Every structure is written in C-alpha cells, then in structure tokens.
Amino acid sequence: MKFSIQVNEGPYQHQAADTAYQFAKAAIAGGHEIFRVFFYHDGVNNATKLAVPPQDDRDIPKLWSELAKENDLDLVVCIAAAQRRGMMDVDESKRQGFEDSNLNEGFRISGLGQLIEAGIESDRLICFGA
Amino acid sequence: MAVKKFMYINRKAPYGTVYALESLEVVLIGAAFDQDVSLAFIGDGVYQLTKGQNTEALGQKNFSTVYGALGDYDVNKIYVEKESLEERGLTLDDLQHLVWEDEDEDYAEKDSIRLVSRAELADVLAEQEITLSF
Amino acid sequence: MSILHTVNKSPFESSTFDTCLGLAKDGATVLLIEDGVYAATTGNSAAEKISNAGGISFAVLGPDLQARGLEGKLADGIKVVDYEGFVNLVAEHDSVQAWL
Numbered sequence: 156m157k158f159s160i161q162v163n164e165g166p167y168q169h170q171a172a173d174t175a176y177q178f179a180k181a182a183i184a185g186g187h188e189i190f191r192v193f194f195y196h197d198g199v200n201n202a203t204k205l206a207v208p209p210q211d212d213r214d215i216p217k218l219w220s221e222l223a224k225e226n227d228l229d230l231v232v233c234i235a236a237a238q239r240r241g242m243m244d245v246d247e248s249k250r251q252g253f254e255d256s257n258l259n260e261g262f263r264i265s266g267l268g269q270l271i272e273a274g275i276e277s278d279r280l281i282c283f284g285a
Numbered sequence: 286m287a288v289k290k291f292m293y294i295n296r297k298a299p300y301g302t303v304y305a306l307e308s309l310e311v312v313l314i315g316a317a318f319d320q321d322v323s324l325a326f327i328g329d330g331v332y333q334l335t336k337g338q339n340t341e342a343l344g345q346k347n348f349s350t351v352y353g354a355l356g357d358y359d360v361n362k363i364y365v366e367k368e369s370l371e372e373r374g375l376t377l378d379d380l381q382h383l384v385w386e387d388e389d390e391d392y393a394e395k396d397s398i399r400l401v402s403r404a405e406l407a408d409v410l411a412e413q414e415i416t417l418s419f
Numbered sequence: 420m421s422i423l424h425t426v427n428k429s430p431f432e433s434s435t436f437d438t439c440l441g442l443a444k445d446g447a448t449v450l451l452i453e454d455g456v457y458a459a460t461t462g463n464s465a466a467e468k469i470s471n472a473g474g475i476s477f478a479v480l481g482p483d484l485q486a487r488g489l490e491g492k493l494a495d496g497i498k499v500v501d502y503e504g505f506v507n508l509v510a511e512h513d514s515v516q517a518w519l
Binding site: 292416 | 422435441442444447513514515516
C-alpha cells in the first residue's frame with residue numbers, strides 16, 4: 156500500500172515526530188511504500204541540520220534524514236510553515252537575503268499542495284501531532 | 286485526478302495555538318484540487334467561527350474573516366457539532382453566517398454551516414476517505 | 420468504510436478520548452498511542468467507558484505501554500500491537516482519523 160504521513164510537531168517537544176518515524180520505518184519493513192512525509196506546523200523543525208542532541212539519546216532530525224536517504228523517501232517541509240519558523244534551504248535563504256540555510260539532507264521545501272496531493276495519491280494518510 | 290472525500294477536523298480554539306490558522310491555510314490551498322471537501326468544527330474548534338473577534342490589542346492577525354471567503358473557494362460543507370456549541374453556552378447566532386453561491390440555482394445564496402448532532406457527525410465522519418487533523 | 424481512530428492524549432488530561440468515543444461508530448477500531456495509552460489501564464473512568472463501547476474494538480501500542488511502565492495495568496479486551504501491528508491496522512481499515 157501507499158502511505159503518506161503528516162507530522163505536525165517538532166522533534167522532542169512532542170512524541171508525534173518519534174511515532175511518525177517508527178511508523179514509517181515499520182511500514183517500509185512491512186513492504187509498503189511511503190509516498191510522502193509532509194512536515195507542517197512545528198514539524199518543519201525536524202528538518203534542521205543544526206541539531207546536536209545529547210549523545211545518549213536519539214537524534215530525531217538525523218534519523219529522518221537517514222531514513223530518507225536509505226529508502227529514497229520524499230520528505231517535504233511546508234514552505235509557509237518553514238518561512239514562519241526560519242527553516243530554509245540554500246535557494247530560499249538566498250531569495251530572502253540571508254547568508255545561512257539550515258535544511259538537512261533528505262528534505263525538500265515545497266507548498267501545501269504537496270500534502271493534498273499526498274492524500275489524493277496515497278491509499279492512506281496518517282496524521283501525527285499534538 | 287481522483288476525487289476523494291477530504292475532511293478537515295478542527296478541535297482547537299484560535300489564537301492560543303497556531304493550529305486554527307495553519308489548518309485554514311491548508312483548506313484554501315487544497316480548494317484548488319477540486320476534491321469533495323468538508324470541514325468539521327468540534328469541541329473548542331467551534332470557537333474559531335465566532336463573530337466579533339478583535340485581535341488589535343493582541344497583536345496577532347485576525348484571520349476570522351477568512352472563513353467568510355470559504356464559500357468562494359467551493360468549500361461549503363462546514364459541519365458544526367451541536368453538542369460542542371451547547372457545552373460552551375453558544376448558539377448558531379454566536380457564529381459567523383457563512384454562505385456560498387450555488388451556481389446550479391442561479392447563484393442563490395445558501396448556508397455553508399450545517400449544524401449537526403454528534404450522532405449525525407459520526408455518520409459524516411464514517412464516510413470520509415482522507416482526514417486531516419491539526 | 421471501516422475507520423481506524425488514533426488517540427494520543429491521556430483521557431485525564433484532555434477530552435480527546437471522550438470526543439473520539441463519541442464520534443466513532445460500531446465496527447471502528449480505536450488505537451491508543453503515546454499518552455493515549457493511559458486510557459487502556461484498569462480501575463479508572465476510562466476503563467469503564469471502554470467496556471461500555473461494545474461495538475468498538477480497542478488496541479494499544481505496546482512500546483508506549485512499556486515506556487510508561489503500564490504493562491501490568493492493562494485492561495481486559497484491549498489488543499496490544501507493536502509498530503508493525505499499527506501499520507497492519509492502518510492497512511486493514513479503509514481510513515485513519517487522528518484525534519490529537
């Protein structure tokens with residue numbers, strides 16, 4: 156089956172990001188396809204490349220980035236939510252006149268239409284949030 | 286493109302958190318995809334639709350006016366749970382009067398808000414294919 | 420259409436659990452995850468609501484139960500699933516509704 160996942164919360168603040176990750180991992184292991192993971196609200200913060208969590212705890216942004224790379228996943232960060240919260244890739248950052256960008260590998264920034272498309276194209280859409 | 290029954294669930298009050306505002310943004314963008322869209326306002330979500338919101342002193346954007354535009358975006362199935370209103374001491378009169386124009390009936394103005402009981406809403410929810418929660 | 424409902428809030432913290440039960444129809448499944456697993460424990464008002472919701476199946480995410488030290492307090496009739504089981508529940512139902 157084709158699953159899409161919506162993640163509404165940032166890393167660590169709420170368990171949503173963890174549960175979504177575990178679900179995605181289990182779905183892949185079960186032979187399902189993840190059509191898209193869409194990060195909305197504070198969920199965009201899962202895409203940061205600057206997180207340095209304590210060594211003895213899981214590194215949520217890194218886990219997502221690696222899951223994406225290993226499985227060729229489409230991790231989409233909503234541009235509107237990202238702009239509000241200062242999550243930028245190189246192009247967006249240049250466009251806004253900033254020097255720095257913070258979007259991690261494995262993620263891309265795009266519009267809310269990607270979430271709707273995910274709902275249309277997938278067999279199931281599961282939301283994780285607070 | 287397939288047409289699916291999309292349901293947006295709104296259970297949170299406005300301004301205290303960002304969910305009400307950002308979920309409305311999804312609805313507006315989503316309108317371009319010509320799906321079979323419904324919105325449900327349940328629990329504190331009903332507070333999103335109240336009249337007379339004035340955010341000047343708060344310094345936040347007053348986005349309550351946007352609900353009035355939903356009809357122009359072909360979003361006209363807006364379910365409000367009766368019990369949620371009653372529990373909060375509200376009536377339909379406390380909510381904005383949301384309308385849409387039915388082009389199949391000479392652009393006659395019709396109510397977008399469907400006041401439903403919990404049981405009726407349960408039936409509506411049971412038909413939905415894609416549910417977005419915020 | 421068969422619906423899988425997910426509830427992730429403690430029934431004592433928020434009305435989410437009650438709202439979900441009020442809107443789930445017979446034949447649906449309610450999966451308790453994250454802090455929602457507290458509703459799967461014995462000897463409280465949630466347990467009573469679950470046993471009164473005859474037409475609804477209940478499941479609970481095992482890893483969340485274990486994390487919170489609740490395995491010994493699990494109410495009867497609630498199926499424990501792991502993340503693989505969560506995925507299977509999603510596949511087996513026509514649609515998922517998240518009660519956040």
